[in-house]
Amino acid sequence: MGLLGGALAPVAPVFSSKTILHTVQLLAATLNYTAQSWPPSASVRDGETFDFIIAGGGTAGLVLANRLTEVAGWRVLVVEAGGDPSLLSVIPGTFPFTAHTPEDWNYFNERTNDTSHALNLEKASLTIGKALGGSSSINHLLYERGNPADYNSWGDLGNEGWSWDDVTYYFKKLEGVIDRKIFDRPTAEQHCSNGPISVQEHKANAQFQRDNARLLRGFAEIGMKTLPDLIGDDQMGSATQDFPINKDQTRASTAQNYLLPIKSRPNLYVLKNSLVTQVIIENDTAVGVKVKVNLGEEIQLFANVEVIVSAGTYNTPKVLLLSGVGPKDDLESMGIQVKANLPVGQNLQDHAFVPMVITGERNIFTTVESALSLLDLTTFPLPVVNGAFSLSGHGSIPDIQHITLIGGASSPLFFYFCLVNFNYNLQLTTAFITSTLTSQIVFSLVQLMRPASKGYVKLQSTDPNDAPIINHRYLEEEEDVERLVAGLKKMYTLRKSSPFKKERSKAVLPRIKECAKYKKGSHDYFKCYAKQTVTTTFHPLGTCKMAAKDKGGVVDSRLRVYGISRLRVVDASIIPVQPCAKMFAPTVMIAEKAADMIKQDYGKPVEEFVCVKAEGCEGVVEADDKNSHESVLGGLLG
Numbered sequence: 127m128g129l130l131g132g133a134l135a136p137v138a139p140v141f142s143s144k145t146i147l148h149t150v151q152l153l154a155a156t157l158n159y160t161a162q163s164w165p166p167s168a169s170v171r172d173g174e175t176f177d178f179i180i181a182g183g184g185t186a187g188l189v190l191a192n193r194l195t196e197v198a199g200w201r202v203l204v205v206e207a208g209g210d211p212s213l214l215s216v217i218p219g220t221f222p223f224t225a226h227t228p229e230d231w232n233y234f235n236e237r238t239n240d241t242s243h244a245l246n247l248e249k250a251s252l253t254i255g256k257a258l259g260g261s262s263s264i265n266h267l268l269y270e271r272g273n274p275a276d277y278n279s280w281g282d283l284g285n286e287g288w289s290w291d292d293v294t295y296y297f298k299k300l301e302g303v304i305d306r307k308i309f310d311r312p313t314a315e316q317h318c319s320n321g322p323i324s325v326q327e328h329k330a331n332a333q334f335q336r337d338n339a340r341l342l343r344g345f346a347e348i349g350m351k352t353l354p355d356l357i358g359d360d361q362m363g364s365a366t367q368d369f370p371i372n373k374d375q376t377r378a379s380t381a382q383n384y385l386l387p388i389k390s391r392p393n394l395y396v397l398k399n400s401l402v403t404q405v406i407i408e409n410d411t412a413v414g415v416k417v418k419v420n421l422g423e424e425i426q427l428f429a430n431v432e433v434i435v436s437a438g439t440y441n442t443p444k445v446l447l448l449s450g451v452g453p454k455d456d457l458e459s460m461g462i463q464v465k466a467n468l469p470v471g472q473n474l475q476d477h478a479f480v481p482m483v484i485t486g487e488r489n490i491f492t493t494v495e496s497a498l499s500l501l502d503l504t505t506f507p508l509p510v511v512n513g514a515f516s517l518s519g520h521g522s523i524p525d526i527q528h529i530t531l532i533g534g535a536s537s538p539l540f541f542y543f544c545l546v547n548f549n550y551n552l553q554l555t556t557a558f559i560t561s562t563l564t565s566q567i568v569f570s571l572v573q574l575m576r577p578a579s580k581g582y583v584k585l586q587s588t589d590p591n592d593a594p595i596i597n598h599r600y601l602e603e604e605e606d607v608e609r610l611v612a613g614l615k616k617m618y619t620l621r622k623s624s625p626f627k628k629e630r631s632k633a634v635l636p637r638i639k640e641c642a643k644y645k646k647g648s649h650d651y652f653k654c655y656a657k658q659t660v661t662t663t664f665h666p667l668g669t670c671k672m673a674a675k676d677k678g679g680v681v682d683s684r685l686r687v688y689g690i691s692r693l694r695v696v697d698a699s700i701i702p703v704q705p706c707a708k709m710f711a712p713t714v715m716i717a718e719k720a721a722d723m724i725k726q727d728y729g730k731p732v733e734e735f736v737c738v739k740a741e742g743c744e745g746v747v748e749a750d751d752k753n754s755h756e757s758v759l760g761g762l763l764g
């Protein structure tokens with residue numbers, strides 16, 4: 127084969143007729159997005175009254191907007207600090223490019239002496255969404271629910287109604303599987319096709335399928351069996367990932383899937399580019415909010431029924447603290463009148479991760495393959511396998527999860543990911559990329575589950591325009607370092623599994639100045655490496671903990687703030703104990719459940735959800751689909 131033939135060879139496996147069709151569908155849909163308007167910003171008067179005011183039109187906020195406006199008599203106002211989602215956020219394949227744009231609050235973790243020296247500015251960059259749909263408009267699209275034990279443990283903190291069985295009802299209610307292949311799995315019972323959030327399998331082209339199959343085989347050899355699904359009772363193992371992507375191949379965010387379908391409801395008001403600066407509290411009752419409209423003039427808006435704060439894990443505590451709800455000493459030290467003394471801002475958790483990099487297939491043409499796959503904007507742009515394992519011998523609850531991705535040799539996408547999304551400094555980024563100039567990069571995010579180190583969010587000042595102080599205290603507890611190092615070491619054994627051994631796969635152990643005194647690969651080196659490279663997987667939660675008051679609760683199990691009536695918090699900040707999952711679906715679940723609780727609390731009817739299977743799903747399983755699915759999972763599942 128001539129040089130040209132060799133260079134073109136990868137094109138065939140990357141582009142099928144279906145890929146081209148999907149790309150055309152996506153282009154048509156995005157044209158429609160440019161033409162179609164998101165709901166216009168409501169024009170509101172100073173002193174105007176609504177029934178509900180939702181502070182934050184993000185992931186949870188827009189689920190509430192949809193469900194609460196089902197009650198025709200309720201006038202619901204959503205106040206969102208950001209604007210309409212950009213096309214970069216609507217197109218699935220461009221998600222990496224939404225970070226550090228106006229759709230990101232651009233927050234940073236506090237700098238510490240001990241950690242994060244391998245990051246730019248020596249601190250983690252904490253991207254979160256600032257647009258309709260919030261973080262669901264810019265997240266990385268990985269779809270998961272978590273482990274049954276996670277939710278059952280919430281009950282131990284005095285939270286009635288949040289067991290695995292209770293939350294599964296809402297996980298099903300939010301889900302709208304559009305891909306018939308998902309119902310061919312042994313876990314079909316867990317899935318529904320009639321919820322708002324579309325879910326489909328990874329549109330893995332031939333290259334992705336080959337890489338995913340190698341990963342699954344490798345992980346099976348190092349003790350992580352292949353699972354049919356990441357959603358199921360058994361989660362100890364690895365599986366390929368599903369994605370919240372619509373039939374027209376656009377991102378399934380709450381902006382698109384909960385807001386757009388109801389944007390014309392006459393009882394819905396969406397105020398964009400406007401910052402809630404404070405909840406107005408009179409006589410221990412939330413009566414309204416102060417808002418800077420278009421980030422300028424401040425007005426007051428009132429709520430007859432409730433104020434709901436859904437501003438996310440960093441900004442919800444900021445709004446509450448500015449309103450006098452928080453730790454008494456902190457508020458007094460800032461001169462803020464205390465309305466309720468509660469541990470707002472504490473209990474901050476995240477899935478901290480450390481990178482494991484090994485080399486893969488030695489073939490410069492993988493660069494061409496990878497670059498070509500980037501042209502398919504309809505899907506997650508890389509082969510990806512997710513998994514979990516326990517090192518503490520706890521059979522069903524993972525200590526460590528991983529997300530493992532494969533990029534081509536000299537991958538420009540990984541260069542970008544490392545430098546921009548993960549905020550690694552140039553030295554670390556260069557070490558990863560130069561070690562994989564002529565071989566694939568196999569990159570795992572090795573994530574610590576349920577950290578012992580808990581962080582906090584505090585006010586920097588009483589100016590609502592200032593970012594809050596955020597300190598995750600990543601790996602401050604020694605037990606977290608040891609657990610993560612054990613996980614990292616286990617993950618490095620992937621290079622010894624047969625698919626990677628055949629490729630003479632090598633561990634990439636970069637030189638980091640602070641770790642230079644330790645022998646590469648030694649326990650001390652890994653400890654140092656973990657502390658210097660640790661950063662976020664963008665899953666902050668827990669700062670308005672749902673628990674009994676004597677167990678550190680800020681809200682009760684109906685998400686009402688203790689001591690202040692008519693005030694609720696509904697977003698990821700209420701999560702008391704971190705689930706072993708990415709946080710999009712759990713946050714939508716929380717908002718779906720909250721909406722039902724609010725309706726019940728005011729005597730409104732709550733419709734029973736009946737799960738529909740496979741109806742309306744795309745296509746009968748076609749011969750080539752079936753084969754491709756089996757080519758990844760076949761044989762491995764036995």
Ligand SMILES: Cc1cc2nc3c(=O)[nH]c(=O)nc-3n(C[C@H](O)[C@H](O)[C@H](O)COP(=O)(O)OP(=O)(O)OC[C@H]3O[C@@H](n4cnc5c(N)ncnc54)[C@H](O)[C@@H]3O)c2cc1C
Nearest residue numbers: 182184185186207260261266267268402438698708709710
């Ligand atoms: C970069 C990134 C990647 C991620 N990847 C994944 C993934 O692959 N899979 C997954 O499951 N999860 C992922 N997540 C996590 C998941 O998306 C979030 O945990 C979840 O969406 C949080 O929802 P929320 O409602 O708590 O907050 P958000 O969705 O962030 O919503 C908060 C909203 O409130 C607005 N707001 C804040 N303050 C104010 C104020 N004062 N006034 C008015 N409005 C305000 C914000 O602009 C925002 O729109 C990711 C998150 C990020 C940021």
